[in-house]
Amino acid sequence: MSQYLAPLNDMKFQLFDVWQVQQHWQEVPALAEQLEPETAEAILQEAAKICEQQIAPLSQQADMTGVQLHDGVVTTPEHYQANYRAWCEGGWAGFSGDPEYGGMGMPKVLSMMLDEMMCSADIAFSLYPGLTAGACVTLQQYATDEVKALYLPKLYSGEWSATMCLTESHAGSDLGLMRSKAEPQQDGSYRISGSKIFITAGEHDLTENIIHLVLAKLPDAPAGSRGISLFIVPKLIPDAAGNPGQRNALHCGSIEHKMGIHASATCVMNFDGATGYLLGEPHKGLAAMFTMMNYERLAMGSQGLGAAERAWQNALAYAHDRLQGRITERDANKAEPIIRHPDVQRMLHTIQSLNEAGRSFSTWVALQLDKAKYSGDEQGQQLANLLTPIAKAFMTDLGLECTVHAQQVFGGHGYIKEWGMEQLVRDVRIAQIYEGTNGIQAADFMLRKVAGDKGAVLLALFAEIEHWLDAANPQHQQLAAYLQRSSVLTQSLLQRAAENKALLADYAYEFMTLNGYLLYGYMWLKQVDALERAEIAIETKHQKQQMADFYFKRILPRAEALLLIMQE
Amino acid sequence: MSQYLAPLNDMKFQLFDVWQVQQHWQEVPALAEQLEPETAEAILQEAAKICEQQIAPLSQQADMTGVQLHDGVVTTPEHYQANYRAWCEGGWAGFSGDPEYGGMGMPKVLSMMLDEMMCSADIAFSLYPGLTAGACVTLQQYATDEVKALYLPKLYSGEWSATMCLTESHAGSDLGLMRSKAEPQQDGSYRISGSKIFITAGEHDLTENIIHLVLAKLPDAPAGSRGISLFIVPKLIPDAAGNPGQRNALHCGSIEHKMGIHASATCVMNFDGATGYLLGEPHKGLAAMFTMMNYERLAMGSQGLGAAERAWQNALAYAHDRLQGRITERDANKAEPIIRHPDVQRMLHTIQSLNEAGRSFSTWVALQLDKAKYSGDEQGQQLANLLTPIAKAFMTDLGLECTVHAQQVFGGHGYIKEWGMEQLVRDVRIAQIYEGTNGIQAADFMLRKVAGDKGAVLLALFAEIEHWLDAANPQHQQLAAYLQRSSVLTQSLLQRAAENKALLADYAYEFMTLNGYLLYGYMWLKQVDALERAEIAIETKHQKQQMADFYFKRILPRAEALLLIMQE
Structure with missing residues (x-):
């Protein structure tokens, strides 16, 4: 049975130290009134409690029971009733809903964190409230006041x-x-x-x-x-x-x-x-439905991250517990915990460095959505539009990669249902497929979001990041070099596409993935930059730096292959 | 329900055109007597029949039924009795067994092809005769004549x-x-x-x-x-x-x-x-058991390839059938087959280029084993030892990658059990874990097979390949450059390891994977080289060249990232 503890410390670090969302909250009266870091912390703690104590412990039972259909009636696992009641009673169903109709009006940066926790706890369960939240976004935007009054309060309450x-x-x-x-x-x-x-x-x-x-x-x-x-x-x-x-x-x-x-x-x-x-x-239904789709697509990224976070926690614990092999020990009858094997560390670090960059990335994207929604920030909206397909596709691709690594740490036990690791792999696999396959996301990114404005928003983002980068720092320089090559590549692809219509669709997946790795590199530098001001444990700071180093040494070079593929 | 047709044409191409195994057979009296390309073809055709018509059609039913244990008795799916009878009656159980005890004495290059077909048809079923064949190898080598006479005939007959x-x-x-x-x-x-x-x-x-x-x-x-x-x-x-x-x-x-x-x-x-x-x-039991393990490890590679081959065949058929989206068609009510989408082609080509290189690779490794077994070829044995962990780990890693790509081609239907694609992903996943996890394979490759002889066998292989490469051919040059850089890297790693003991274990996985990609590049060049002498359809030649180009353009650059990671 796999365990789960919400990564509240990292969530707080991402929110308040890396992205300093409290600065945005202070600018928005509706948020400033009710939200301070302390309140947000308390909110996340409450959500964590339900996810850790009520939902997560029974996710395996939910997998084994599944849903049944008899005479048009669908029966969910018995404990889902209690899960759902607890979720609604906690007020979580209307968490980001319009306060005028009974919602709590909470920002996306927080609801994203809830999404991640729910997906760590039980992806299947998370979809019931998740779909409702998405539909509410569409109703909020397109329904008449009368229709809103009829439906939104019942949906926000979870009834x-x-x-x-x-x-x-x-x-x-x-x-x-x-x-x-x-x-x-x-x-x-x-x-x-x-x-x-x-x-x-x-x-x-x-x-x-x-x-x-x-x-x-x-x-x-x-x-x-x-x-x-x-x-x-x-x-x-x-x-x-x-x-x-x-x-x-x-x-x-x-x-x-x-x-x-x-x-x-x-x-x-x-x-x-x-x-x-x-x-x-x-x-004009498609545009309205896309409001919902875009909301869901961001939540998909949280599915990838949520599953990978739980997988990592369990693989880490297993690697500490499991005694097998000798690395430093010479006594042939004494085994050491497998975490001392460099290859086990490689797998665990791969997951951790991708997860923590992913959490930073989803916080960043959510903050752009909040800026657009609460402050009418056009640039925030543009950036969110650009980054949404990456959040959906790249984060779910990594969700599969990371759950597979974590399963691998368990050796044969990873393949046995009892341990819960194989369920995380099976559950997260759907996130690459639904809400528009990752291939469709890649096409959306390349053809609409990048080629659609001749690369303007993407290249402006690169320029902004490069401007922020420190010329004296080797990792900063490493990222800057990649960004420069990617800018050149982007322009070259757009030019070459004039003569070869299929080119952009052909390279869309590699292009989306390349940008994912580069932006995750940016996420690591932003995290390291925040370490100075963050009031966090010294070991955490040490680990953050170690993960940044690991990412730049062992993961970011994947960008090299992608650049090479797309070069002329 | 997923279909399967054994890729007999490609198998023949790999055996007789690329690796020209008939030349080796002619040198070995025991083989020359009974084996010519025509006989081998007939053998493969017979094996294909059982796999295609009897085993493959019920693999999904086998997955749904599973095995049951009651009072110490294990019941397999009902049709496994008929599968097993057919397999034994065909004489396949003793296919590579010692003729002195009733085996057929067939070479590994052919039994590898049988392994692949069986794994395409039903990995779960393939394990019953597969384990027996492995055990027979150990008995052949370590048992007394009396013990052999007692056990081998019954095991070869499948009783x-x-x-x-x-x-x-x-x-x-x-x-x-x-x-x-x-x-x-x-x-x-x-x-x-x-x-x-x-x-x-x-x-x-x-x-x-x-x-x-x-x-x-x-x-x-x-x-x-x-x-x-x-x-x-x-x-x-x-x-x-x-x-x-x-x-x-x-x-x-x-x-x-x-x-x-x-x-x-x-x-x-x-x-x-x-x-x-x-x-x-x-x-000295471990050495004896390793005889069996090494046999099994090669068969593991066939599991990765077998699952990926079946996955590819079905994804290709689906991509031709499924109408969705418009690429060249302007009429909004008319959809085109999804195979015209560049991203669907990218996935299909990725699988095909990896599968056909994988089939070439496993034929090559099997030929080395045959040379060692039948001709006492020491170099063949050394090469087989070197390449076995790559065959096990790299081919099964790609097995997962490719079945996941194929499942993705099906969109939402790939996630539904009915279509059989998700079963291939679930089934192939174990091959990365059992018979020594892929991490253990990577360590075996790096620490024992490469560092164990200071890189001698690997570097000699690189030199031999480089010697064969054509300096006037751009793809040959591309591979030669990678091989040179990898030689330098290998030597540098071995040197650096003197001061940093954990270094080799730390990079073992990337190093194993790097060598996999380079050798698959070699496999593509060997295949292209064989096109001139091969009597195969012109479209097949065209497709082989296309896949080689795809591999060099879209897959081989992954080596770049791996080189970069391990460089100082």
């Missing part, structure tokens, strides 16, 4: 949950091929018909109602993805008083049997002329 | 199977810590007591008897791994006529629940004063 219904079996991520239809009714509502697959939490027993956000085409829809509209389709249609009323014409047709996240209900949802309500403008 | 019992729960790969005991009896036999874990095929219902090769310590054993002896401990003790007689005092205590290879019985085996017979000399 109701929500889904996003995009995928159809023949179309996958190609939403333009969608066949689901919406027919306008005399009362202003719509009749929604179609079948959606891979609907996370499409049906379950944790809430009294489920609000589906469904993409479908109106009769007069233009062809392709420009003709898609978004609809609110509740499982139980709210009555005039806002209570769950009539059962809507929709049902769960089947659930998928998957490699992992067994306790997450992945449903085929059939809409048989179900009553739906248009959300946002006709034919 | 009996065999195991290797090394691991104890507190010791893992640290065999020196072993506690199992062997007490000498008056009749020359021994009473074996102890508990072994992770015993593949330790108990099952496919054969009438199971012969355990058990490591244990004699009462006068020196401490550590120099005090270990090897014993034959049959489940049913053969009577005077060689038929299974009295039940021995050993039993399966439990079976493991694992991430994958569910239908392989991974047993805890308890020996309660069981009757055993010394195999080889007292205290």
Whole structure:
């Protein structure tokens, strides 16, 4: 059984020492009123308690039990009821919600940390509140006040949950091929018909109602993805008083049997002329859904990090406990803990150096979103747009790599279910696939986010980082050299693409990954830079420097291969 | 349900065009008599039939059913009986066995191909005959004629199977810590007591008897791994006529629940004063067991390749079938097969270029073993020793990478059990762990195989390859440059290790991996070189060249990062 303790000290270090988010909070009246580092610490401690003590200890049981479907009713593992109640009673369901409708209005930098803890504790469980939080973002932005008042309080309290219904079996991520239809009714509502697959939490027993956000085409829809509209389709249609009323014409047709996240209900949802309500403008559903998708994509990165953090903690503990082999000991009957084996250290350091850079990276991205949301900071929004696909794809790729390393530390025991390490590998694998595969993220990064503005935002970011770098520091210089070569490469790729249309799509994955490694290098330098002002244990400072050194020596050179691949 | 067709054309190309194994066969009377390329082709075709038609179609069912333990009896999936019968009736169980005792005496270059096909078809099933074949190698080498005559014919016919019992729960790969005991009896036999874990095929219902090769310590054993002896401990003790007689005092205590290879019985085996017979000399059991381990380690590489081959075939077929997105098509309602997406091609090409180099590599290593075995070629044995840890570790690491890429091509469907892709990932993962973790392989390569002779064999190999390379060919030059840098690096590491003892163990993994990529580069150049003389389809030649180009452009640069990491 794998253990978990939330890395609160590192979270505080990232928030208050590295990124000094308290400076941004002070600039925003809505945040300054309720948030100081001490309050935030107390919040994180409370969330950690639930994750460590209630959710994490039963994640393995959830994996073994999975979800069951009988006569359209989906049953989750028994303890999920208690998990969910505890989560809602703690007020966590509405943590980042609009205070006007009962949300807590908390910034993304904190909700990201919650996401990570939840994903360490149990990815499958995290998806039930996670999908709801994403749907709320879309409702906050696109719904009328009346609709918000009807749905948001119930979703923030966790009494109701929500889904996003995009995928159809023949179309996958190609939403333009969608066949689901919406027919306008005399009362202003719509009749929604179609079948959606891979609907996370499409049906379950944790809430009294489920609000589906469904993409479908109106009769007069233009062809392709420009003709898609978004609809609110509740499982139980709210009555005039806002209570769950009539059962809507929709049902769960089947659930998928998957490699992992067994306790997450992945449903085929059939809409048989179900009553739906248009959300946002006709034919503009995709943009609205992307609000939700972008929110989810950042949370995906936390899945990679969360699983890798728990994997690392357990591998580290195992490496200290397990006696095998002799490194310094000469007595043939005495074994030493395997942590003294250099190769075990290599694996543990690889995970730790990637995890702590990842936590820094997600804090940085979240801070940009907060600046955009609370301060209307255009640059923050641009940066968040640029970095979101990296947060999704790069962090989940590393999530797989790191959980596999951690499993490897356990030797044969890593392959046995009992120890819980193989579950982390199986569970985290989905994060590279859903919410847009990592290949789609890479294309989004290269084609839209970089080529879309001729590299302006990326190159400006590089220039800003280079400006910050210290010419007298060898690691700073090492990163500066990489950034300069990457700038040249970026410009060269954009030029060469004029003559070779497929070039950018062809190199998209390597390009996304290259930028991931460079920015993680920046994260390590930012962390080292923060060590002076941080009031943290001297051993922690020592370890941070050691991990920075490890990253620059053993991980960052991967950028060299990627540069070489893409050079002309 | 995933499909499988044995890659017979590529196997023939590797055997007869690239490595021209027929030249070696002609030099060896025992082989020249019975083997010509045509016979070998017919043999491979027959093996392919069983793998394609009988074993592969039910591998998913085997995964779902798994093995069951009740009252010490292990039940395998029902169809495994038929699989096993077909395998034995085809004579495959004794394929590489000693003809004097009923084996077919076939060379390793062919049995490696069988291993690959079996692993594509069903890794879990492949382990039952696989362990037996490994045990036979040890018996052939260390048993007396009398013992050989008693056991080998039954093992070659498949009537009996065999195991290797090394691991104890507190010791893992640290065999020196072993506690199992062997007490000498008056009749020359021994009473074996102890508990072994992770015993593949330790108990099952496919054969009438199971012969355990058990490591244990004699009462006068020196401490550590120099005090270990090897014993034959049959489940049913053969009577005077060689038929299974009295039940021995050993039993399966439990079976493991694992991430994958569910239908392989991974047993805890308890020996309660069981009757055993010394195999080889007292205290020299480890060397004898290593004969078996080395055989198995090569077969592990085939597990990585076999799983990746099947994964690639299915991903390729899916990419042709699946319509999604538009690359050249402008009509928003018309989707194109995803194989036209450059990123899907990148994944497929990555797998193909690694698989075909891997098949070339394992043929090369197997040929060295054949030269050593049939022609007493000392250089062949040295080369096989050097390359075995790379075959085990590098090929299984790539097995995971490639099955993950193939699963990714399927998008969400890759995560669903129904499609069979996630099973390949789960099944292949064990190959990085068992038979000595890949970290242990890397240490073996760096510390024993390279540092052990001050780099002599490795550097001589590099020199030989460089000598063969064509100075006028840019890809040849590219590889030559890498080999020169790697030679310098190897010498530098060995020198630096004099002052820093942990250095070699620290860099062992990167060093092993670096050599893997360079040798795969050599494999591609050897394949391209063979294209002129090969009588193969022009499209195949074109594809081979394309894959070589892809490897040199997109994969080999990974060596750059590894060189950089290890440089001073």
